[in-house]
Amino acid sequence: MSATTTLDTKGMNCPLPILKAKKALKDLGAGEVLEVIATDPGSVKDFDSFCRTTGNELVDTNDNDGVYTFMIKKS
Amino acid sequence: MSGDGSNTKSMSIIVTKGTLDWAYPPFILGTTAAAMDVKVTMFFTFYGLQLLKKNLDHLQISTLGNPGMEMPLMGMHMTMPNLMSAIPGVDAACSAMMKNLIKKKGVASIPELREAAIESDIEFIGCQMTMDLFEWGKEDLIDGIEIGGAATYMENALKSDINLFI
Numbered sequence: 001m002s003a004t005t006t007l008d009t010k011g012m013n014c015p016l017p018i019l020k021a022k023k024a025l026k027d028l029g030a031g032e033v034l035e036v037i038a039t040d041p042g043s044v045k046d047f048d049s050f051c052r053t054t055g056n057e058l059v060d061t062n063d064n065d066g067v068y069t070f071m072i073k074k075s
Numbered sequence: 076m077s078g079d080g081s082n083t084k085s086m087s088i089i090v091t092k093g094t095l096d097w098a099y100p101p102f103i104l105g106t107t108a109a110a111m112d113v114k115v116t117m118f119f120t121f122y123g124l125q126l127l128k129k130n131l132d133h134l135q136i137s138t139l140g141n142p143g144m145e146m147p148l149m150g151m152h153m154t155m156p157n158l159m160s161a162i163p164g165v166d167a168a169c170s171a172m173m174k175n176l177i178k179k180k181g182v183a184s185i186p187e188l189r190e191a192a193i194e195s196d197i198e199f200i201g202c203q204m205t206m207d208l209f210e211w212g213k214e215d216l217i218d219g220i221e222i223g224g225a226a227t228y229m230e231n232a233l234k235s236d237i238n239l240f241i
Contacts, residue, residue, distance in 0.1 A: 011181045012181045012183075013180055013181040013182045013183070014103070014182075015103050015106060015107040015110070015183070016181070016182075016183050018107055018110050019106055019107070019110050019183075019191050019195075021110075022110035022111075022195075023194075040181075050110070050111060053111045053112070054110075054111055054112055
């Protein structure tokens with residue numbers, strides 16, 4: 001799956017990755033995919049909750065040595 | 076914001092504290108809730124009204140009676156004895172340390188979070204009684220806020236799914 005947009009939140013702490021992701025999702029159309037890159041370990045659970053609550057689909061989560069990648073499909 | 080749609084959840088927060096550390100919980104929860112499509116109202120009263128002032132540079136932490144505050148320092152953690160807190164400049168120095176730490180750890184600043192709150196259409200209500208009490212005018216506070224009292228808050232709270240007092 002390829003992302004429409006990539007958002008780099010490396011170094012940012014809670015709640016900035018979520019706030020920036022929400023902002024970035026606004027610019028996407030339904031079905032398009034936002035890739036978020038983060039280093040905040042709390043973001044793993046947070047993006048899970050964020051997506052479940054907002055109805056956007058967390059298609060994929062990847063942990064590469066403390067650098068997390070979330071693929072979020074806009075609903 | 077989807078407004079009055081029946082599926083829209085809502086939250087109100089009463090903000091009563093005017094220190095740098097206590098400014099975080101209401102703004103973090105408010106902005107995150109808004110990002111999760113929750114309609115948020117924040118009511119700023121007493122010292123919390125400080126957080127609506129145009130300039131937020133004056134926000135400080137108080138080290139007095141705060142044994143939970145342990146600042147990381149050279150691999151250790153430093154607490155501040157109450158006796159030290161009484162010395163002029165100690166709170167200011169600790170506040171400067173805290174602001175450095177916040178920046179270093181990638182934590183948002185309070186002005187940044189407040190800006191995010193405004194951008195996400197969070198409704199700010201300033202307490203009229205507090206303004207009268209401390210002699211603050213509308214010109215001391217940021218634009219775009221409403222001024223109201225307890226009844227204004229209650230009307231919001233009765234319609235909200237979550238009500239927090241911070």
